[in-house]
Amino acid sequence: MNAEKSLTVIIAAHNEEHRISETLISLAEQTRPADTIIVICDRCTDGTAAIAGSFGARVMHTTGNAYRKAGALNQALMTVLPELNDEDMILIMDADTALTSEFLASAEERLTKTVEPHHSFAVGAIFLAGSDCDTFSAKALQRNEYLRYAHDLNRRHGRAEVISGTAGLFPVHALREVSDSRGDKLPGGGYVYSLQSLTEDNELTIALKHLGYRSASPGGCTVHTEIMPTFATLYYQRLRWQRGALSTLREYGVTAITLPYLIRQILMYIGVLFAPFFITAATHAIYTVGRLPWSWLWFFLGLIVIVERIWTVRGGGVKSLTLAVFVVPEVLYDIFQHYVFLRAAFDGLTGSREYWDHIEADGSERTKIVAPQLFIACAVALTCLSAMLCIQLGIQWVVIGVVVASGITHSALRATSLDPLVLIHGSYHTEKPGTNLREG
Numbered sequence: 001m002n003a004e005k006s007l008t009v010i011i012a013a014h015n016e017e018h019r020i021s022e023t024l025i026s027l028a029e030q031t032r033p034a035d036t037i038i039v040i041c042d043r044c045t046d047g048t049a050a051i052a053g054s055f056g057a058r059v060m061h062t063t064g065n066a067y068r069k070a071g072a073l074n075q076a077l078m079t080v081l082p083e084l085n086d087e088d089m090i091l092i093m094d095a096d097t098a099l100t101s102e103f104l105a106s107a108e109e110r111l112t113k114t115v116e117p118h119h120s121f122a123v124g125a126i127f128l129a130g131s132d133c134d135t136f137s138a139k140a141l142q143r144n145e146y147l148r149y150a151h152d153l154n155r156r157h158g159r160a161e162v163i164s165g166t167a168g169l170f171p172v173h174a175l176r177e178v179s180d181s182r183g184d185k186l187p188g189g190g191y192v193y194s195l196q197s198l199t200e201d202n203e204l205t206i207a208l209k210h211l212g213y214r215s216a217s218p219g220g221c222t223v224h225t226e227i228m229p230t231f232a233t234l235y236y237q238r239l240r241w242q243r244g245a246l247s248t249l250r251e252y253g254v255t256a257i258t259l260p261y262l263i264r265q266i267l268m269y270i271g272v273l274f275a276p277f278f279i280t281a282a283t284h285a286i287y288t289v290g291r292l293p294w295s296w297l298w299f300f301l302g303l304i305v306i307v308e309r310i311w312t313v314r315g316g317g318v319k320s321l322t323l324a325v326f327v328v329p330e331v332l333y334d335i336f337q338h339y340v341f342l343r344a345a346f347d348g349l350t351g352s353r354e355y356w357d358h359i360e361a362d363g364s365e366r367t368k369i370v371a372p373q374l375f376i377a378c379a380v381a382l383t384c385l386s387a388m389l390c391i392q393l394g395i396q397w398v399v400i401g402v403v404v405a406s407g408i409t410h411s412a413l414r415a416t417s418l419d420p421l422v423l424i425h426g427s428y429h430t431e432k433p434g435t436n437l438r439e440g
Contacts, residue, residue: 005112006035006088007104007169010076011057012069013039013095017047019226024055026098032105034091038080042072048095069165070193070200077175077192086173093167096226098130106220107169121216122170122208124163126150130224135319136326138234141333142227144313144320150222151312158217161261163208165201166225178207186210187251196251199244206248209257235340242344250348267410269345272338273383274403280387281396293397301408339376346375 009027013020020039027034039052042062049059060079065071073092080090089111091104107123128146133139153160175192182188186207188196197203205215228234249265252258285292306327313320323329346352350371390396 005108006084007032007091007108008036008038008080008084008088009034009091009093010073010080011037011039011052011093011095012042012072012076013044013048013052014042014069014072015044015046015048016095017051019096020048020051021055022098023093023095024052024057026100026103028055029101030099030104031101032108034104038076039095040072040076042068067195070191070195070197073200074191074193074195077179081172081176081179081192084172086171086176088172089169090172090175091167091169092165093223094165094225096130097125097127097166098224099125099167100220100222100224102220103167103223104169106218110216110218110221111169111171120171120174120213122163122168122174122205122213123216123218123221124160124205125167125221125223126153126158126217126219127164127166127223127225129227131226133319135322136329138231139227139229140319140323141330142234143316144323144330145333146227147313147316147320148309151315153217154219158219160215160217161205161264162202163205163215164223165199167221167223168201174208174211174213177211178204181207181211197244197248198240199248202241202245203248203251206252206257206261210252210255231336235336238337238340239344239347242341243347246344246348269341270403271407272341273379274400275335275338276380276383277387278400280384281391281400284388284391284396298401298404301404305408342376342379343372346372349375 011020011023016023024037027037037055037057038060039048039057040060040062041049041052042065044061049061052059060076062072062075065075067074077090084090089108091107093099103125110123111121128150129139129143131139133143178186179190179192182190182194188194188207192204193200194203194207209215228237245261246265249258249262254262282292309327309330310321310324313324387396390399
C-alpha cells in the first residue's frame with residue numbers, strides 16, 4: 001500500500017444536522033484515517049456546517065447550485081481536483097451514511113492492489129439499512145431488499161452493476177479522465193458528474209466503464225445508510241432511480257458496456273408483466289378445472305425460491321426473518337415496485353419533465369394523473385390478452401415454465417463466472433488465488 005497517496009473524503013450534505021455526526025464519527029473510527037474530510041453544504045439552512053466544523057472537517061458551500069447533489073459535488077471537485085495528484089484518492093459519500101471501521105482500508109487495498117495491470121478500478125459500497133424499524137413497514141421491506149442485494153453481491157464476488165452513491169472511492173486520474181472526456185467520448189459537458197442525470201452514481205459508473213475502468217466491492221466495504229420512511233417517499237425515490245437508469249441508457253445508446261444493462265432492463269420488464277400473465281392463467285384454470293395444475297417439480301422449485309428468500313435475510317435478525325416467512329407483504333412490495341417501473345417507462349416514452357423529488361408530465365393536471373394509469377392499465381390488459389391467447393393455444397403453462405426456469409437459471413449463473421450478461425463485455429474477472437478480493 002502506497003503511503004504517499006492521499007485520501008480525501010467529500011460528503012455532499014443538504015440540511016443533515018441530525019445525521020452528519022454519525023457519518024463523521026464513522027470516519028474518525030477508520031483503521032485507515034482519511035487525510036482530508038470536506039463537507040460540501042448545499043443550500044443548508046440548519047446546523048450542518050457548524051457540526052462538520054466541530055469535527056475538524058473542511059466546510060465548503062455551494063454557490064447558485066441548481067443541480068442538487070451532482071451540482072454540489074461538481075463544485076467541490078472543481079476546487080479539490082487541482083490540489084491533488086493523479087494517484088491520490090477521493091471518497092465521495094452521502095451525509096446520511098456511516099462506514100464500517102475497515103471501509104477505507106479495504107477500499108484503498110482494492111484500489112491500489114494490481115491484479116491485471118491494464119485495468120483500473122473504482123470501489124463501491126455494499127449498503128445496508130442504517131436504522132431499526134417495525135417488522136411490517138416500508139423500512140422493513142427496504143431492509144430485506146438491501147440484505148438480499150448484499151447477499152447477491154457476495155455470491156457474485158462483488159460484481160456490482162453500479163458504484164453506489166452511498167460511498168465510492170475513486171483514483172483522482174479517473175475522475176479527471178471522466179471530466180476531460182465529456183462531450184467527446186462521453187455525454188455531458190466538462191464536469192465529473194452529469195448535470196442531466198437523475199441518478200448521478202449510475203451515470204458515473206457507466207461513464208467509467210466506457211473509459212475502461214472496472215467496479216469493485218470488497219467485502220470490508222460495508223456501509224449503513226438511511227432509508228425512506230414512508231411508501232410515498234419511497235415511491236419518488238424509486239421512480240427517480242428507474243427513470244434515471246432508463247434515461248442514462250437512452251443517452252449512451254447501445255454499446256458493449258450498456259448492452260448488458262439494457263438486457264437486464266428488458267428481462268426485468270418481462271418479469272413485471274409475468275405477474276398478470278400468471279394470474280390470468282391461474283384464474284382461468286381455477287374457473288374451468290377447479291384447481292391449479294399440480295407438479296411436484298414446480299412445487300419444489302417454488303419452495304426453493306421461498307426458502308432462499310428467507311435464508312438471504314437471516315443477517316437481519318428475527319424481524320427480517322418474520323417478514324420473509326409471511327411472504328405476502330414482500331409479494332405486495334414487489335407489485336408496488338412493478339408499478340413504479342411501469343410508471344417510469346411511461347415517463348420515459350412520453351418525455352415527461354424530470355425532477356429530483358418527483359417526475360411530472362407536461363400538459364393538463366388531468367393528463368398528468370390519468371395518462372400514466374391508462375398506460376399501465378393498457379400494458380396489464382395486453383398481457384392478460386396474451387395470456388388468453390396462449391390459453392387458447394394450450395401453451396400457457398409452457399410459457400410460464402420457460403419464464404420461471406429462465407429466471408432461476410439466470411439467478412444461479414449470476415453467482416458464478418458464467419453470467420452471460422457479464423461475459424458479453426468480458427467484465428468478469430477471476431482473482432488470483434489468495435488475493436481475497438471482490439470485484440465486478
